[in-house]
Amino acid sequence: xxxxxxxxxxxxxxxxxxxxxxxxxxxxxxxxxxxxxxxxxxxxxxxxxxxxxxxxxxxxxxxxxxxxxxxxxxxxxxxxxxxxxxxxxxxxxxxxxxxxxxxxxxxxxxxxxxxxxxxxxxxxxxxxxxxxxxxxxxxxxxxxxxxxxxxxxxxxxxxxxxxxxxxxxxx
Numbered sequence: 001x002x003x004x005x006x007x008x009x010x011x012x013x014x015x016x017x018x019x020x021x022x023x024x025x026x027x028x029x030x031x032x033x034x035x036x037x038x039x040x041x042x043x044x045x046x047x048x049x050x051x052x053x054x055x056x057x058x059x060x061x062x063x064x065x066x067x068x069x070x071x072x073x074x075x076x077x078x079x080x081x082x083x084x085x086x087x088x089x090x091x092x093x094x095x096x097x098x099x100x101x102x103x104x105x106x107x108x109x110x111x112x113x114x115x116x117x118x119x120x121x122x123x124x125x126x127x128x129x130x131x132x133x134x135x136x137x138x139x140x141x142x143x144x145x146x147x148x149x150x151x152x153x154x155x156x157x158x159x160x161x162x163x164x165x166x167x168x169x170x171x
Contacts, residue, residue, distance in 0.1 A: 028052070028053055029050065029051060029052060029053070030050065030051035030054070030098065031050065032046075032049060032050065034051075035048060035050075035051060035098065038097070038098055038101040039094060039097050039098065039101075040110065041094060044070075044071050045090075046094070047064055047087060047090055047091040047094055048062045048063065048064050048091055048094045048095055048098075048133070049062075049063055049064055049065050050062065050063050051095070051098055052132075054098065054099065054102070056102040057099065057102040057103045057104075057137065058099065058136065058137055059099060059134065059135060059136040059137065060095050060096075060098045060099045060134075060135055061095075061132065061133065061134050061135075062091075062094075062095040062098065062132075062133045062135075063130055063131060063132055063133070064091045064130070064131040064133065064152075065130050066083055066125055066126065066127055066128065066129045066130065066131060067127055067128075068081060068127040068128075070083070070127075072084055072087060073127065081126060081127050082124050082125065082126060083124075083125035083126065083129075085119075085121050085160065088121070088125060088131065088152055088159065088160045089116060089119060089160065089162070089164070091131060091133055091152065092133050092135060092150040092151075092152055092160070092162075092164065093113060093150075093164055093166075095133045095134075095135045095150070096111075096135040096137075096148045096150060096164055096166070097111055098135075099135055099136075099137050099148065100137070100146075100166070100168075103137070103140065105140055105143045105168065106168060108170070108171060109168045109169060109170055109171060110168070110169050110170075110171050111146075111166040111167070111168055111169075112166060112167050112168075112169060113164070113165070113166060113167075114145060114165040114166050114167040115164075115165035116162060116163070116164055116165070117162060117163040117165065118161075118162050118163050119160065119161070119162030119163075120160065120161055120162060121159065121160050122157070122158045122159055122160065122161070123154060123157050123158065123159040123160075124159075125152075125154060125159050125160075129154045129155075130154065131152045131153070131154060131159065132152070132153045132154070133150065133151070133152045133153075134150070134151050134152075134153075135148050135149070135150045135164075136148060136149045136150075138163070140168075143168065144167060144168055145165065145166070145167055145168070146165070146166050146168070147163055147164065147165045147166070148163070148164050148166070149161075149162075149163055150162060150163070150164055
C-alpha cells in the first residue's frame with residue numbers, strides 16, 4: 001500500500017498571507033519544455049515527460065510514459081519488453097534533478113550520481129505503463145554531496161524504491 005503524506009495544515013502557497021519563500025512555494029506542473037530548461041538530458045536519455053507536482057527544493061512528483069517506441073525495448077527483451085532497472089533508477093534521478101534545480105547551492109552546478117543504496121525492484125515495468133516517480137531531498141552536505149529518497153509506482157503498485165546519492169560539480 002502506498003504511503004500518503006498529508007501536507008502541513010498551513011495556508012496554501014497561493015494565498016496572499018502564505019510564506020512565499022522558495023521552500024514553501026509549490027507549483028503544480030512542468031511541461032517537457034520546462035524540464036529541458038532545467039535538466040541537461042536530451043533524447044534518447046531524457047526519461048521524464050512531466051512534473052506533476054513539486055515543492056521547491058524539497059520534493060517532486062514526475063511521470064514517465066513507457067511506450068513500445070523506446071529504443072531499449074529492441075534488445076530488452078525481444079518478444080518480452082521490460083524497462084531496464086537502471087533506466088528506472090535514472091528516471092528517478094532525473095526527477096531528483098528537478099528538485100535540485102530549486103536548491104540555491106545547485107545553481108550553476110551539475111549533479112552526478114555518487115551512489116545508490118537500498119534500491120529494490122518490486123514489479124516489472126512494460127510498454128503502456130506510466131511510472132509515477134516521487135523524490136524527496138534528504139540532505140545536502142558541505143555543498144558537495146547529498147541524498148534523496150525515491151520511489152516509482154505503476155497504477156499505485158511499487159515498482160522501485162531506493163536512496164540516491166549525488167555529487168555537485170561545477171559546470
